[in-house]
Amino acid sequence: GKRWVWGRLVYVIATRLDSKQKSKQTDDDFLIIITAHEPQNALTDYRRRWGIETLFGALKTRGFCLESTHFIDKRRLSKLLALLAIAFVWAMKAGLWRHSQRPIRIIKAHGRRARSLFRYGFDLLRRFFTVSTQPLLGSGFHPIQFLSCT
Template sequence: MGRDWLSYLLIDPEVPFRLRIRHSELISPKLGGTRRSGERMFDSLRPGEFRQLSGRRWVWGRQVYVIGSRLADSGELLILITNACPETALPDYARRWGIENLFGALKTRGFCLESTHFKDPERLSRLLALLSLAFTWAMKVGLWIHQGSPIPLKAHGRRSQSLFRTGFDFLRRTFSNLPLFSGRFHQALQLLSCT
């Protein structure tokens, strides 16, 4: 992270990127110009608003486009830098974040995919297909539970537990004691049949 990483991404041919930077990072309109923190540059944004600074700006000694957004749900400030297509930087980053959450669920925060040590492409492909179905089921169950009994919010405005984790924990508890939870299990199974 930082100047060396950004320099690497900007070597010809450039690698298109969308990087989140800290609020305290300094941004300047020109090399050697007055630098201000990202937080100060975007302090007027209200929740749900975003703004792209005009032209390229200097961050970590390199010229990049800078986009700021105040997240609607939490009011948190998100600052991105990019070298291409600044108009699509926020939606691109949002898609990336969804992928990061999926990888986390497939790995350490859920199914522990890396523990399998599979090397055979055919077996790995089948396992990924099965885990994709399981992930979808856990998300649907989590949403179903959340609709019936909303997941409480923490002080920062985010849920105390993700929809995936809520559904995953429910399915795990259910499978570990199926006779006790058979009624709820059948309801959850109906969610899978609609997938």
């Protein structure tokens, strides 16, 4: 049922966090969500929203610097967002591949990896396109294949 929190009548939902990535997890690692609407969907909605937040973080300060374009034309911005979404998926797939070859072993105090899988792949793709590609191709890294379904 609803509870009063800071003068508002809301639902409070909590779940214990997954311990797969947490090396120092304690019994107090919870995700707490406060919502005024549909508590049965709150965790699913939050999970979906967190994926969007991760994408926007990569599009902005953690990778593509979208805000520095200063686009105001809706069509141009829409096309740019479509291209950046493809680039984001490309970087994630490259990061997943690289993590399978050379796992990110450093875990920070908060229990998460030192680098995100997106950043791991983004850095690999950037190096591929700015430095000589010969050493990377010899490692089995073929970035164009990440864009193919075959």
